[in-house]
Structures are given as C-alpha cells and as structure tokens.
Amino acid sequence: MRINRKDRKNKNCAGRTPKVLSVLAFGLLLGGCGTGAAGAALAGQQASVQSVAGWETIPEAESEEAAGSVVQPAATETGAETETSEETEDLSVELIMVGDVLMHDRIIEAGKQADGTYSYDFLFEHTADLIGEADLALVNQETILGGEALRYSGYPAFNSPTEVGDAEVKAGFDVALHATNHALDRKAAGIENTLLFWESTYPDMEVLGIHESAEDQQEICILEIKGIRIAILNYTYGTNGIAMPADKPYLVDYLTTDRVLSDIARAEAEADFTVVIPHWGIEYKLEPSADQKKWAKLFLENGVDLVIGAHPHVIEPMEWLEDENGHRMLVYYSLGNYVNATSGTGSGVMNRLVGGMADVELVRKDDGTVEIGNAGVIPLITHWEQGLYTTYVMEDYTEELAAVNAVRKQDASFSLNACRKLAQDTWGDFIISEEEAHEGF
Ligand SMILES: [Zn+2]
Numbered sequence: 001m002r003i004n005r006k007d008r009k010n011k012n013c014a015g016r017t018p019k020v021l022s023v024l025a026f027g028l029l030l031g032g033c034g035t036g037a038a039g040a041a042l043a044g045q046q047a048s049v050q051s052v053a054g055w056e057t058i059p060e061a062e063s064e065e066a067a068g069s070v071v072q073p074a075a076t077e078t079g080a081e082t083e084t085s086e087e088t089e090d091l092s093v094e095l096i097m098v099g100d101v102l103m104h105d106r107i108i109e110a111g112k113q114a115d116g117t118y119s120y121d122f123l124f125e126h127t128a129d130l131i132g133e134a135d136l137a138l139v140n141q142e143t144i145l146g147g148e149a150l151r152y153s154g155y156p157a158f159n160s161p162t163e164v165g166d167a168e169v170k171a172g173f174d175v176a177l178h179a180t181n182h183a184l185d186r187k188a189a190g191i192e193n194t195l196l197f198w199e200s201t202y203p204d205m206e207v208l209g210i211h212e213s214a215e216d217q218q219e220i221c222i223l224e225i226k227g228i229r230i231a232i233l234n235y236t237y238g239t240n241g242i243a244m245p246a247d248k249p250y251l252v253d254y255l256t257t258d259r260v261l262s263d264i265a266r267a268e269a270e271a272d273f274t275v276v277i278p279h280w281g282i283e284y285k286l287e288p289s290a291d292q293k294k295w296a297k298l299f300l301e302n303g304v305d306l307v308i309g310a311h312p313h314v315i316e317p318m319e320w321l322e323d324e325n326g327h328r329m330l331v332y333y334s335l336g337n338y339v340n341a342t343s344g345t346g347s348g349v350m351n352r353l354v355g356g357m358a359d360v361e362l363v364r365k366d367d368g369t370v371e372i373g374n375a376g377v378i379p380l381i382t383h384w385e386q387g388l389y390t391t392y393v394m395e396d397y398t399e400e401l402a403a404v405n406a407v408r409k410q411d412a413s414f415s416l417n418a419c420r421k422l423a424q425d426t427w428g429d430f431i432i433s434e435e436e437a438h439e440g441f
Contacts, residue, residue, distance in 0.1 A: 091364040092373060093225050094440055095275070096131065097138035097308050098380070099335030099355045100180075103164060105154035106341040107389045111163060118163040123339050124171035126392045130357060130378065130437055132172030135225050138232070138277070139173045139338070140310040141165070142180045145197055146190035155343070157185040162197045169202050174223075179209025179234040180279050181311065183252045184242040191251050208234040208277070209253045217250040220263050222271045228362055228370050231267030235260060236279035237291075237311075255280065255295070264302045272370040273362055274304045281312040281334055284348060286426065288316050288333040296321060300329045306372065307331040308358050313340065314351040315426050318377065330375055332358050339382050339391050342410075349411035353382040354419050355391070356427070359437050376432035379423035381416075394423060395434050 101123070111118040124131065131137045143158035145165050153159050168176065176198065183191060191210045198207045211217040221232045235255035244251045253259070255278055267274040276299050282289050288296075292309065299307055300321045309316070309332060316333035323329075336355035344352070356377040363373035379394035384406040392401070402416040423431060 091226060091228070092440070093135045093228050093230070093362040094133075095136045095138070095230070095306075095358075095360045095362060096134040096437075097277070097332075097335065097358045098127070098131075098140065098338040099310050100140050100142040100313060100337045100340065101164065101168075102313065102337050102340040103143045103154060103158060103160035104341040104343070106343075106384075106387075107339065108152050108154060108160060110387050110389050111161060118161045120161070120164045120167035121170060122388060122390050123164070123167055125390055126396065127357070127380070128171040130393070130434070133438070134172070134359075136175070136223065136230065137171075137173045138175040138177060138308075139168050140180070140277070140279075140335070141168070141176045141178055142310070143182050144178070144186055144190040144194045146186045146193045147197065150186045150190055150193060154341075158182050159186050159190060162194075162201070165197060165202070165205075169205060173205075175206040175208060175221075175232060177208050177234045177277050177279075177310070179236040179253045179277075181236055181238055181240050183210055183236065184239040184244065187242065188245050188248050188251060206232070208232060209236065209279075211250045211253070214250040217253070220266050220270075222267070228273060228364060229271040230362065231271035231274045232277065233260070233263050233267060233275070234277040234279075257298070260298070261302060264299070264304060268303045272364075273306070275306045275308065276304050277308050277310065279311045280309055281316065283312055284314050284351065285312055286314055286316060286351070286422075292316075292333055296329075296331050296333075299331075300327070303327065304329055305370075306360060309334045313337050315354055315356055315422065317426050318430050328371070330360070330372055332356070332377065335377075337382065338380070339389055341384060341389050345410040347411060347413055350407055350414035350418060351422060353384075353405075353407055353414070354394075354422050355380040355382065356423070357393075357437075359432060361440065374432075376430050376436070377427050378432055378434060378437050379419075379427070381419050393434050394419060 111120045113119055143160045145162045146159040147162055150159050152161060165176065178194065192212065195207065195210065195212050198205050206221055206223065208221055223230050223232065235253045237255050239252055264274060264276070278295060280295060281292050296307060300323050307329065312334040313336065314334065315336035318330065318332040321329050321331060335358060337352055338355050340352055342349060342352055356379055358377055360375040361373040362370055364370050380391050381394050381397045382389065382391045383397070383401055385404055397416060399416055402414070405414060407414045
C-alpha cells in the first residue's frame with residue numbers, strides 16, 4: 001500500500017469523527033503536480049509516486065528522499081489501525097474549496113505584529129475546523145506571495161506577504177490555486193518568489209496555475225486520495241493586460257481552448273475524476289456571463305465532473321449540467337471572496353463580503369466509476385472590525401457582529417439578513433449547514 005503523509009490534517013480534528021484516519025492512512029499523492037521540490041524532481045516521470053510509510057510525523061527530509069520510489073508501510077501498530085479503518089470507512093472523498101483570498105492593503109496591515117513580523121492566522125480562525133477535516137482543501141490565492149523585497153501592496157497591483165501561505169497551510173489547505181488575473185502583478189519575479197516560497201517551505205502544498213519552467217507546465221496535477229485519482233486543472237482568462245515575458249511563456253496557465261482541451265483529455269485518460277477551477281466571469285456580477293456558460297458547456301462536453309469558479313468577487317449560482325449521454329457535471333460559477341477589504345463604497349459593496357465554501361463528496365461506485373454524491377455550499381461572511389479582518393461561517397455570524405461590521409460605513413445596506421438573502425437567492429437548496437458539512441452529509 002502506498003501512503004502519503006498528511007499529518008497536518010490531524011490538528012483540526014480533535015473531538016470530531018475520526019474519518020481523518022482514513023485520509024491519513026490511504027491518502028496518496030502522485031508526483032507531477034504543481035511545483036514542489038518533489039514535483040520538480042519528478043518532472044517527466046508522471047507515473048512515479050511519492051509515498052511515505054505511516055501517518056505519524058515523518059521528517060521532511062525523509063519525505064523528499066522517498067520521492068520517486070514506492071515505500072512499503074512499516075508493520076507497526078499504525079498499520080493495524082489502517083486495516084481496521086479500511087474495512088469500516090466508505091470510499092468517499094470530501095473536497096472543499098474557498099474563493100478569493102484578496103489581500104487589500106488593510107488586511108496586509110492587520111497582519112503586522114508588534115515585533116515587525118506578519119501573521120495571518122486570523123483569516124482562518126473561524127473556518128479552519130471545516131478546512132482541516134476535509135480530505136482535500138483548495139484555496140484560490142488571488143494575489144501572489146512575492147515577499148517583502150517586491151514591496152507589499154493591495155489594489156490595484158497586489159503583492160502579499162508569504163505569511164498568508166503559512167496561515168493557509170496551518171488551516172489545512174492542500175492546494176493553492178494561483179491562476180488569477182493578478183498572477184503577473186509583480187511580473188516574473190513575483191511568480192518566481194511565490195514558487196520559491198512554496199517549494200522551500202511547504203513542498204507538500206500543491207501549487208497550480210503558475211510555473212517555474214516549461215517542463216513543469218507540461219505536467220497536469222493528479223492527486224490520489226483513498227484510491228480515487230482526482231485531476232485538478234486551474235486557468236485564468238487573463239492577467240490584466242500584463243504579458244508574460246517572451247522568454248518565460250510558461251509562467252501562467254491561461255484559459256485557452258487548445259490548452260484546456262488537451263489537459264482535459266489527459267485528465268480523463270489518467271484520472272477517475274476531473275475538476276476544473278477557472279478564473280473567469282465579470283467582477284461584481286451576480287449571474288454567470290455568456291462566456292462562463294460557453295466554457296461550462298465545453299467542459300461538460302469533454303467529460304469534466306466538477307467546475308468551481310473564482311474571480312467575480314461576488315457569489316454566483318451553481319447548477320447541475322447534463323450531456324446527451326447522461327454525464328453530469330456540477331458547476332459553482334463563483335464562490336465570491338473568501339476575504340477582502342475593498343475601499344469601494346455604495347450599494348452592492350456588501351455583496352463582496354459574502355462568500356461560499358464548496359463542499360463536494362466524491363464517491364466510488366460499484367462499477368468503479370467515481371461520481372459526485374452529496375454536494376453543496378456553506379455560506380460565509382467576512383467581518384471587518386478595528387483592524388481585524390476575518391471570515392465566519394454565515395450560520396455562526398450574529399446580529400451583534402453585523403452591527404459593528406465596518407463595511408456599514410461603505411455600504412449602509414449591509415445586514416445579516418441581507419447577507420442571508422443574497423446567499424439564499426443565489427444558492428437556494430444547495431446551501432448546507434455547518435453540521436451537515438462536519439458530518440460529511
Ligand atoms: Zn481575479
């Protein structure tokens with residue numbers, strides 16, 4: 001049995017159903033995803049498997065040494081637990097994703113500590129339990145993590161502290177999605193610094209949508225969890241008019257028909273389940289555009305199973321689409337912002353504080369195919385108060401908090417009821433409770 005170390009998943013699960021055990025025991029990571037050190041070492045050998053015995057803490061160095069070779073699990077007590085778990089756990093994988101982490105100036109500032117260092121753990125303080133217990137957690141990292149040398153800034157050309165990435169790993173995210181219109185806000189250096197940060201600090205993090213080499217861009221990301229092979233593809237419609245340098249045409253993955261069709265064909269051949277994360281749509285529009293609909297149709301026709309969109313900075317509906325052969329695909333057109341601190345004012349600004357956490361169960365059927373079981377969305381609200389920016393599950397948000405949310409100074413229409421109405425009008429029966437999410441439906 002090939003096992004991937006996913007020990008960081010353990011920390012958020014105290015007192016919860018120990019479904020995490022099966023993740024730890026059976027999670028498996030295939031090489032060729034993203035740009036981690038192990039991924040780079042595996043470039044060109046996609047069938048190679050990075051695997052580590054046992055799920056208790058394994059030294060980082062051992063993990064990297066294991067790249068490219070299959071390691072048998074040690075016959076330990078942990079192994080015995082593994083077998084018990086295999087018999088009792090169903091073959092489902094819970095995937096969650098949150099929308100745009102949009103690091104405006106005020107949020108950058110809020111992370112500054114008295115000693116001059118930065119910390120952004122507060123961004124995930126109220127959501128980390130849901131993030132940490134999912135088998136696979138994705139975050140749309142809208143802005144690059146280019147480091148201080150490139151000067152931090154918010155709108156319009158963003159560059160964020162790498163400590164945002166530290167907080168994301170701590171919260172339990174497994175995949176950082178970087179194909180965004182802000183990917184080139186600090187040109188090649190921004191992307192290269194971002195990749196260097198992830199590779200050197202968190203080689204297990206899957207980093208999608210940006211690349212350090214043409215070879216790296218050739219790979220598609222396939223993660224195997226509990227035996228289910230999940231391909232994840234991430235593209236952006238553009239980069240705000242900033243072109244890739246002529247000598248580095250591989251930096252960002254663009255949403256272009258040829259590239260998308262070729263990747264989907266590979267994903268369909270090599271994986272059980274294909275997810276596309278498009279950075280698309282029109283900012284602040286609450287409905288999908290004709291272009292989003294066109295792309296969704298193309299994804300459906302080519303066998304994609306799940307689409308989770310980012311970029312509009314407000315939420316958009318979700319729907320099931322079905323082709324003439326009965327193949328079904330679920331689309332979340334936009335999850336909105338996970339966190340932001342826009343300086344915009346006027347009616348509609350409050351919409352940018354409402355987001356969603358997609359929660360999708362992938363199930364292996366008796367015939368071996370993998371399809372979506374339960375799926376829904378957990379509404380979120382961003383809270384601004386006295387230099388603090390954080391995000392709550394909407395269900396946990398209170399009238400007291402809403403009364404002091406500083407967004408009211410920019411949009412007087414903000415209220416808990418208005419947020420609830422927006423979520424309800426947009427998602428209706430797709431909304432699931434926090435309890436349903438914790439219980440895996
Ligand atoms: Zn965007």
